[in-house]
Amino acid sequence: xISIFKKLINLLYENSCALxxxxxxxxxxxxxxxxxxxxxxxxxxxxxxxVNIYSWGFYDGNLRDSIISLxxxxxxxxxxxxxxxSVFWSTLNLTPNDYLVLPIPSHKERNKExxxxxxxxxxxxxxxxxxxxxxxDYLIREKE
Numbered sequence: 001x002i003s004i005f006k007k008l009i010n011l012l013y014e015n016s017c018a019l020x021x022x023x024x025x026x027x028x029x030x031x032x033x034x035x036x037x038x039x040x041x042x043x044x045x046x047x048x049x050x051v052n053i054y055s056w057g058f059y060d061g062n063l064r065d066s067i068i069s070l071x072x073x074x075x076x077x078x079x080x081x082x083x084x085x086s087v088f089w090s091t092l093n094l095t096p097n098d099y100l101v102l103p104i105p106s107h108k109e110r111n112k113e114x115x116x117x118x119x120x121x122x123x124x125x126x127x128x129x130x131x132x133x134x135x136x137d138y139l140i141r142e143k144e
Contacts, residue, residue, distance in 0.1 A: 018069040018077050019062055028080045029066065036062040043092065056088040070118045071110075078118065082125020089130060101127040101134045105141035 016023055017030040024030040029037075037057060044055040057063045070077045103123035111117045120136050127134035 018074040019065055028074070028077045033062055033066075037066065038063050039088075054088075054092065056085055067118070070121075071114065073114070075116065075121060078121035079125050081122045082129060085122070085126045086129035089126070099130075099132040100138075101132050102139050103136055105136070105139055107141065 015025050017033050018028055019033040020030060022030050027034075038061055039057045040055060046053045046055075059067070066077060067081075070081070101123050103117065103119040106117045106119060117136075123136075124134055126132070
């Protein structure tokens with residue numbers, strides 16, 4: 001019963017901003033909310049065991065809320081984030097390589113509740129946009 005209710009709500013709000021719920025036909029976020037997503041002004045990089053990790057934005061404010069909306073059924077926002085990350089990646093001017101994109105697995109119960117894994121949706125979009133290989137078979141969530 002709850003699943004049907006969620007689908008009905010998603011249908012009603014399909015043409016609304018994932019954050020403020022204002023009408024924004026054919027967009028995931030209205031222009032005002034998209035401007036408020038906190039992108040980093042400088043390239044942020046950390047290295048762990050010779051693996052470089054880059055960050056596009058701060059998990060705070062509207063960016064945090066928009067990711068929560070993705071977790072709560074606004075699956076179309078995965079395309080938005082995949083595109084944003086692809087554009088960001090292109091600005092890094094890295095040496096072309098045969099990259100493999102791996103999503104960080106979510107908790108099995110969360111995936112079952114949602115019917116999808118948000119990191120997988122974003123990662124697939126990102127990989128497709130940049131013609132990178134994608135796999136969700138290499139990382140396994142051990143912590144429950």
